[in-house]
Amino acid sequence: MKTIVKLSVVSFVIMALLFSCKKGEAPAEDAALESSTKVTDAISSSAAVEKKGDNRKFIRTADLKFKVKNVPQSTYAIENATNKFGGYVTYTNLQSTISDQIETKISQDSILETTKFSVENSITIRVPNTKLDTLIKVITKQIAFLDYRLIKADDVSIQMIKNQLTQNRKANHQKRLEKAIDTKGRKLNDITIAESDLENQKEQNDSSTIENISLQDQVNLSTIKVQIYQPESLKQEKITNTKDKNNYQTNIGIEILDALKNGWYMLKEIIIFIFNLWAILLIGTISFIVYKKYLHK
Incomplete structure (x- = not known):
């Protein structure tokens, strides 16, 4: 019986602790949610x-x-x-x-x-x-x-109404001008002036129409x-590192070896050059001998 009572007490204490922890977490979650909502x-x-x-x-x-x-x-x-x-x-x-x-x-x-x-x-x-x-x-x-x-x-409500009224007024004026040109215009000078006025009316009407379309587009989007x-x-x-040229200089041993090779190639070229002149050397030698033996005396 005592064991059962002890278990009941322990269970009650654990449940009380869990409830208090959840109660403590709730305000923090509510605060975070409230902060996020305030930003939005x-x-x-x-x-x-x-x-x-x-x-x-x-x-x-x-x-x-x-x-x-x-x-x-x-x-x-x-x-x-x-x-x-x-x-x-x-x-x-x-x-x-x-x-x-x-x-x-x-x-x-x-x-x-x-x-x-x-x-x-x-x-x-x-x-x-x-x-x-x-x-x-x-x-x-x-x-x-x-x-x-x-x-x-x-x-822009007033502006759009104003543009619409301007369109209507210009359209009516345009119709009257067209009718006057067709029925009453006789002289070339009068017709030219009326046509010019009609063109101006059409241009102003088009401008009001375009402005209203632009305003309506800005209202919609x-x-x-x-x-x-x-x-x-x-x-x-x-x-x-491509900036330091010293990093890319050849090793001194390789440079000495290359120098020896280049020297040997130069010596070989000189010897070959000399042998290519054998005919000139032969003629010169014979000429020198003849000069020493006969011509010199």
């Missing part, structure tokens, strides 16, 4: 989202700059997310900038090259207006440190500019 909420924005039945038109843009762990990997993640949400990347400039380069001689023919560099990328994204916040929330997963976040919403960078990196590489 700080980056994303619901500013100027178009509501149903609202005729307002907003051009929404976002500018972000933040540090990441690895720029190439974050670039691929952002590009994949952009494609997933129906957007596209219009500009990306991934590059490395060398801040310092040190060369340390480690042997007669080898150098240890130490390079300090930073990697950064500038990305421009066009994404459907309704997916702007969603894409920004996905991008926040890559953030190690946030430099800044700027989100703008420009209301939001623009996100992202600048990402990573901590300065260090790369070490063993390379061949």
